[in-house]
Amino acid sequence: MQVFEYPQKSDWAKLLQRPENDLSGLFNTVQDILNDIKANGESAAKAYSEKFDGYAPETLLVSKDEMDEACLQVSSKLKEAIYMAKLNIEKFHQAQISPEKIVETMPGVTCRQKSMPIEKVGLYIPGGTAPLFSTVLMLAIPAIIAGCKQIVLCTPANNEGKINPAILFAASLIGVKNVFKLGGVQAIGSMAYGIESIPKVDKIFGPGNSYVTAAKQLVSLKDVAIDMPAGPSEVEVMADESANAAFIASDLLSQAEHGIDSQVIFITDCKALIAEVQEELSKQLKTLSRKEIAEKALENSRIILLKDKNEMIEMTNEYAPEHLIIAMRDEDEVADKITNAGSVFIGNYTPESAGDYASGTNHTLPTHGYARAYSGVNLDSYIKKITFQKITAEGLKKIGPAIEVMAATEQLDAHKNAVTIRLNSLK
Known part of the structure; x- marks a missing residue:
């Protein structure tokens, strides 16, 4: 990680630049695929599945037998963990249900707002180097709570036609029945336009690689809504002399292992802590199965030494991180001053991993500074609000x-x- 000491405020914007992830070169390729799927439906989707994933299923829909078989392959220990996460995510999102309010703005003029679920939603679950079964929980649970009538889930199969069993178990546990073996641009196009097996949806949710991101942006121009702009994952850690260097390094690496274009930022007002964190990074990095990926991500990442807590807060709000960890003596006071962040993790014993999996908050969050204007996925993401008035x-x-x-x-x-x-x- 690059280290910068006491940078001038005029240099902050440059220091906080994200890795370049220019999608413009992809748009023509992705648009051609989308056009083909729109014109030729399922045959085109299957052809691209074979081309990019090495497998073209005869039937896209995952059968009940396949679901049952996958559930048997998941260990009891993992099932218990997923079930605990499910309960916490349900509890947090159920608490977001707001009652209908009727307001008489003046005598004889009555206004009200009613929440209605989006009827058809599409959930995209990546299944490549890291099959994200946790994203099934994060996207499907609020859809169920909101009352969405139709939930379509697409995830790629491997070249043997198999989907990671944990993904299918999570879907089965929540009650998602329409699971399809389809990934990448072909999955986004199929949900956006509708093909023989997969119905057209009203809104698409979920993360993905640069091709999926480009596809979501293109279909959102006129065909379907999407959850939010998405980009490479990122975390920022704010820490002072009270923090634990090993904890900080573990949080930085937990985000760096997502992908080579991920970014981690560590800001502190304690110079001595920097060397301790660097030593821990070197030590912990050696033990990771995704070491090469994390190493590449660290090349895009920075350690920044600032003068005091106020500068740390100001820089954080300028960066607007997807994930923010606050490991400081007055952590709650600092957290109250954060205005731009996707999700905030407060204190030495609150790793970002907790939000990724089981604490209850949603891990589908705005990246690339979009936290200045966007919320992470929540119950309202699956709801439209209709106003009524009577005079x-x-x-x-x-x-x-x-x-x-x-x-x-x-x-x-x-x-x-x-x-x-x-x-x-x-x-």
């Missing part, structure tokens, strides 16, 4: 003249007349 005759007499004046000022005569004709009928 009585007496209410129209009170509010009508104001509407007439405003409409006339905007030179929208028909708008004004819609009120005037009603008011005249009441005279």
